[in-house]
Amino acid sequence: MRILILSDLHANYHALDAILRAAGQFDQIWCLGDVVGYGPEPNECIERLRAFDLVCLAGNHDLAVAEKLGLDDFNPDAREAVYWTRTQITYAHTNWLAALPTHTTLAAHGITLVHGSPRDAVWEYIMTPPVARACLAQMETPIGFNGHTHVPYLFGKPLYESGVIAEPLPARLTLTQGGDRWLINPGSAGQPRDEDPRAAYALLDLATLTLTHHRVQYDVAATQKLMKQAQLPSRLIRRLRFGQ
Numbered sequence: 001m002r003i004l005i006l007s008d009l010h011a012n013y014h015a016l017d018a019i020l021r022a023a024g025q026f027d028q029i030w031c032l033g034d035v036v037g038y039g040p041e042p043n044e045c046i047e048r049l050r051a052f053d054l055v056c057l058a059g060n061h062d063l064a065v066a067e068k069l070g071l072d073d074f075n076p077d078a079r080e081a082v083y084w085t086r087t088q089i090t091y092a093h094t095n096w097l098a099a100l101p102t103h104t105t106l107a108a109h110g111i112t113l114v115h116g117s118p119r120d121a122v123w124e125y126i127m128t129p130p131v132a133r134a135c136l137a138q139m140e141t142p143i144g145f146n147g148h149t150h151v152p153y154l155f156g157k158p159l160y161e162s163g164v165i166a167e168p169l170p171a172r173l174t175l176t177q178g179g180d181r182w183l184i185n186p187g188s189a190g191q192p193r194d195e196d197p198r199a200a201y202a203l204l205d206l207a208t209l210t211l212t213h214h215r216v217q218y219d220v221a222a223t224q225k226l227m228k229q230a231q232l233p234s235r236l237i238r239r240l241r242f243g244q
């Protein structure tokens with residue numbers, strides 16, 4: 001089975017469309033949350049994703065839009081985007097977001113999916129080796145996929161080594177399950193923050209546990225134009241061009 005893994009789409013339909021065109025054949029999508037928030041096309045993104053065999057998690061923005069999470073921890077731009085999204089999103093899509101799980105364990109494959117981290121599925125950012133080490137130790141499966149930071153990254157803890165592997169996600173990687181542990185962030189589909197504005201995603205071959213990481217160019221200007229029309233915060237519009 002071939003899985004398309006994406007995270008932090010943030011209502012960027014042009015990015016989603018480019019990913020779906022570039023990804024080739026796949027059997028299922030795993031979406032690690034933050035389907036909406038920031039971007040201009042929340043309904044279109046949800047509809048397109050739901051047309052596939054989909055495992056989808058809720059991210060902090062999804063929960064905020066669905067009024068299941070307070071806005072105290074959101075910065076002013078993010079908060080404004082949440083308010084705007086609430087005015088646009090259909091009742092049915094709000095209900096769909098509200099019903100999404102915050103984490104899921106695919107026990108048969110030894111894989112955990114979370115938005116933030118295995119110990120705080122909604123809010124924790126895995127950005128440093130000490131945080132990654134604690135999360136890897138707490139994870140119930142050998143392999144985990146997370147999003148939230150918008151930066152494609154790999155943390156690993158080989159069974160017979162004391163150190164933690166910490167590096168930008170390589171283009172190709174074969175995951176092992178013989179006691180090694182892995183946490184993989186495929187990057188952000190709709191608002192990358194690693195200074196590469198292209199949409200990020202990963203493909204996983206479940207039979208061989210081979211993971212490939214990809215970037216694809218999309219029509220950034222088209223998304224920015226829709227954001228301007230929606231009067232979304234200018235900083236959110238600008239950052240898409242730079243991947244920041």
Ligand SMILES: [Zn+2]
Pocket residue numbers: 008010034059061148150
């Ligand atoms: Zn996000």
